[in-house]
Amino acid sequence: MNLTPISERFILHWGEMGARWGVNRSVAQIHALLFLSDRPLAADEIAETLSVARSNVSMSLKELLSWRLAKITHQMGDRRDHFETSKDVWELFKIIVEGRKQREVAPTLAVLNEFLESTDLDQETPGVVARIGQTREFIQVLTAWITEMLRQEPETLMKILKMGAKVSNLVRGTTEEKAQQ
Amino acid sequence: MNLTPISERFILHWGEMGARWGVNRSVAQIHALLFLSDRPLAADEIAETLSVARSNVSMSLKELLSWRLAKITHQMGDRRDHFETSKDVWELFKIIVEGRKQREVAPTLAVLNEFLESTDLDQETPGVVARIGQTREFIQVLTAWITEMLRQEPETLMKILKMGAKVSNLVRGTTEEKAQQ
């Protein structure tokens, strides 16, 4: 299966962006391909379209499945698995953020908690202890907020984002009296 | 200069996290060290403390300076540059998000705009065009929201995050009448 020019560039760019955010390039490209595709694709088709090894596709799809970014479907009269992804960018975003929260933020929080309870803490200066505490506080607040946001439907989430300006004016108004330049 | 146990583990963990988010490990470690340090550090001290090459420290500091995550200060009677970073996690977070917005999100938006204006677009199926458009819309809304959030003081930002739950209830209330389980 051949890619049209824009599709190809979209997929390449997506792979590049993935790489910058710590996602394997092949994984990101395959996901982009599934996102653009009008129908579910078999692993073979993916390998051929992106010119990567069949085994690479297999591993990458496994990764996407583990993130719940891809799911398996079947076609009448075809024994092969076919793969598809959500066509809703907002939903995809939610899944990715949720995944990184669980896999990266949560462990960091655990480590910080451990530090702050450690007996070794008395070897640190008060400033260091304060900054580690401040870091934990930051991650806790951010995590709680993300958790709340992720519970929303994509549509609601979009409204919240669009309301951003109003909300921050409101908050500023209630906490500072002077007009900000 | 020797690291105390917790400081060392904090720095190692931070380097690890940086690596997962597309930041060079040395850069992240140096930043963590500056964050924890009670005083500005000279490049030599950093190299010795983290056991990395002096040249590596030089390059990494340059990177941190370009991100505005470090700045140069001077000590009376010492010709060497000393480096420090903000001790405010919220401010650091803002700087990082702003940087990635400019360096990664903005170019992506430019590419998507280019795609949607390209004459090659007629070779794509309607579904593909729709999804590229939806992607652009998503990035635009998210970017606008981030821009708005970044204009806030850390303190205000924190209040907004803590209000997260209320805000989403409010929005949900105004858009859907039925109570959500």
Added chain:
DNA sequence: CCGTAATTTCAGTAAAGAGTGAAACATGTG
């Protein structure tokens, strides 16, 4: 339950990225 098609695993290879250290370059001091 045998044979075939599809998939996955994994050891090895290739590519990318990070880190080093010698040498060049600055900067400032006596």
Added chain:
DNA sequence: CACATGTTTCACTCTTTACTGAAATTACGG
């Protein structure tokens, strides 16, 4: 302005990560 101190550059090496392809495994149909 020469020397010393401090900094940066860059070609090379080392490490890590990604990718491949052959072989093993699994799943299915007759």
